[in-house]
Amino acid sequence: MISGSRKRVFMVAAVVAVALGAALAVKAAADTAITITSPGCSGSGGGAEFCFNPEAASGQTGVKVTWTNMSAGAPHNLATCDSMNCPGAPASTGSDTFNNVAINGSDGSTGSFTFSHAGTYYYYCTIHTYANMHGSITIATASPPPRVPEFLTPVLGAGAGLGVLLLVWQRRRSKPDRSASDV
Numbered sequence: 001m002i003s004g005s006r007k008r009v010f011m012v013a014a015v016v017a018v019a020l021g022a023a024l025a026v027k028a029a030a031d032t033a034i035t036i037t038s039p040g041c042s043g044s045g046g047g048a049e050f051c052f053n054p055e056a057a058s059g060q061t062g063v064k065v066t067w068t069n070m071s072a073g074a075p076h077n078l079a080t081c082d083s084m085n086c087p088g089a090p091a092s093t094g095s096d097t098f099n100n101v102a103i104n105g106s107d108g109s110t111g112s113f114t115f116s117h118a119g120t121y122y123y124y125c126t127i128h129t130y131a132n133m134h135g136s137i138t139i140a141t142a143s144p145p146p147r148v149p150e151f152l153t154p155v156l157g158a159g160a161g162l163g164v165l166l167l168v169w170q171r172r173r174s175k176p177d178r179s180a181s182d183v
């Protein structure tokens with residue numbers, strides 16, 4: 001048999017392993033993906049000539065937003081709106097700006113930007129103008145816990161699994177031996 005104080009230490013270690021594994025193995029927020037398409041878009045907004053899908057996207061601070069070009073040969077360059085270049089557009093409520101997210105014309109080409117401040121951002125294409133190509137993205141403040149490096153996730157998951165196994169094993173060992181008392 002394991003002595004009482006040893007048993008307690010063992011239980012605490014197992015519980016800590018489970019809690020740590022569960023708390024830290026939270027999956028990192030997924031990147032925000034926006035696809036650029038050419039005429040024939042649903043007409044839900046985004047400009048007369050090119051569409052952002054989704055036209056009103058959402059994301060988180062610190063998480064990459066990636067635009068993928070599927071507009072059949074047209075290059076694009078994305079910039080946050082200002083009143084001169086985006087007549088009629090609402091003012092962005094976040095403080096980040098970008099003016100040179102260049103996207104090559106080949107299908108599958110990408111450009112990306114990582115926002116560090118929350119808010120709703122309105123943006124357009126400097127090549128095709130606001131009227132022909134615009135979208136918006138609402139960025140929320142990333143919620144804690146902080147992102148766990150991808151390579152650590154399986155390690156933490158294994159830690160949680162091991163903790164559960166230790167708890168089960170400990171429970172079994174601490175049960176009274178019924179067969180002996182039945183005699």
Ligand SMILES: [Cu+2]
Nearest residue numbers: 076125127128
């Ligand atoms: Cu464009």
